[in-house]
Amino acid sequence: MSGLFTTTKIDSHLDGLFKQSAGKSEIAVKPLLPEKVFADIEKKKKKQEKKEGNKAFLGFKKAKELLAASLKRKAEELAEKEEPEKKKIKKLTEEEKLEKEQRTVFLGNVPVACIEKGGYKQLKSKFKECGKIESIRFRSVAFSEPMDRKSAFLARKLHSSRDVLNAYIVFEQKESVAKAVELNGTVFMDKHVRVDSAVNNKVHDRKRSVFLGGLPFDAEEEELWEHFKECGQIEFVRIIRDAKTNVGKGFGYVQFKERDDVDAALANEKKFRNKTKIRVQRCKIPVSEGGVPDKKPKKKGGKKMPAKKPSGKSGKPLPAPKRFEGTRATKDDGSKFKLVKTSKKKVLAKKKQGKK
Known part of the structure; x- marks a missing residue:
């Protein structure tokens, strides 16, 4: 054991190599990016977004143009189909x-x-x-x-x-x-x-027609054909109606083929619908067609209407002059006295004589 810890001779060549090395390595640290780099990145992002937006807009615009072209083409096709119909309803000349x-x-x-x-x-x-x-x-x-x-x-x-x-x-x-x-x-x-x-220029013959008044508003032409068929051969029946509602106005006409049938229609006392008495009259012939103008009714006795009494300054009518001679006749009197008309001049003259 003691031999392990004993010093040994160091190889000088290896020792030199290690001394010439870079030394200990440091921990790698991510370098901080400056603000300019961040600005460039944001700019690139916006540019990319704008590019994508333009691309989408162009696609939408193209689709819109295609749709408009399709609609225009369809409209032209419909117009071509409707051209014959328009020709049919074109405005006609008077001729x-x-x-x-x-x-x-x-x-x-x-x-x-x-x-x-x-x-x-x-x-x-x-x-x-x-x-x-x-x-x-x-x-x-x-x-x-x-x-x-x-x-x-x-x-x-x-x-x-x-x-x-x-x-x-x-x-x-x-x-x-x-x-x-x-x-x-x-x-x-x-x-x-x-x-x-539709262009009937024939004058309506009023001498062969009768006027009907007092008709129910819901009366129909066929009912009048049935009502007057016994009077003679009917040429046509017409009920005057409102132009908007087509409801009858309560009067109409019946024209016969013969003039003698008019007398039979006037004498017909049959009630319409067995309950309504309608008014049947001869049609009046206008003066332009040879008719006689209506005479103005004369006043009773042929006397003129009395003139208005003169009025004074106040606007009130003056009193009628009094009659001093004679008496007013009444129904009870046996014999009537003749009235003598007097004038203002005679009355004033008598008053002057009385004062004298």
């Missing part, structure tokens, strides 16, 4: 309007069921015999709700108490109108249909 009206007939007292598919086919088939039909339009439809007429028509919001309407049929040829007018008064779907030309 074109007149030419179209000459090919059009008016239908009155048409069953409201004709707006449905089945009734529409029956109506078209009925008048197709007169010629090729260009279009059919329905008018004077009574709706149950106060809304846009087009929307109410599409939604079929029809009034339950009004079962008829009016219509216009446009034919392709003018000659078809004359054939269609011959169907006036024919029964179609249990209704007497009125057929007339």
Whole structure:
């Protein structure tokens, strides 16, 4: 043991090598970075974020442009499809309007069921015999709700108490109108249909017509056809209605084919709906059509109205002069005395004589 702790000879060569070494190593410490380095790092981060933001914005912008282009393309396609329809509804000139009206007939007292598919086919088939039909339009439809007429028509919001309407049929040829007018008064779907030309220049013959007053507001044309059918052959029946609500105004007209039938209608004492007495009168003929002007009623006895009494300065009427001679006649008196009119001058003259 003692030999282990004994000193030995040191190798000088090795000792020299160790002495020339760097010495003991120190613990590695992370160097502190200056503020400039941190600023550069933040700047790089912001630049990167901005770059990414720009990239996202450009992507969004590109997507927006693509969407706009797609919508524009679709709009152009729709416009191309709608161009033929726009051509159909273009504004017509006055000559074109007149030419179209000459090919059009008016239908009155048409069953409201004709707006449905089945009734529409029956109506078209009925008048197709007169010629090729260009279009059919329905008018004077009574709706149950106060809304846009087009929307109410599409939604079929029809009034339950009004079962008829009016219509216009446009034919392709003018000659078809004359054939269609011959169907006036024919029964179609249990209704007497009125057929007339849209440009009818025929003067209404008031000598063959009667005026009807005191009609119920819910009266229908078909009821009047039934009420006056025994008086003679009816040409048409018309009830005057409100333009917006299509509710009757309480009066109308019936035109017969013969003038003699008017007397029968005036003598008809049958009550409407077996409870209402309607007023039936001759239609007045205007002076422009050869009628006689109404005479002004004469005053009783043909005497003029008494003039107004003169008034004084205060505006009050002056008292009437007193009668000094004669007496006022009454019914009880046997014989009437003749009244003598006196004037102010005579009264004043008598007063002056009395003073003297």
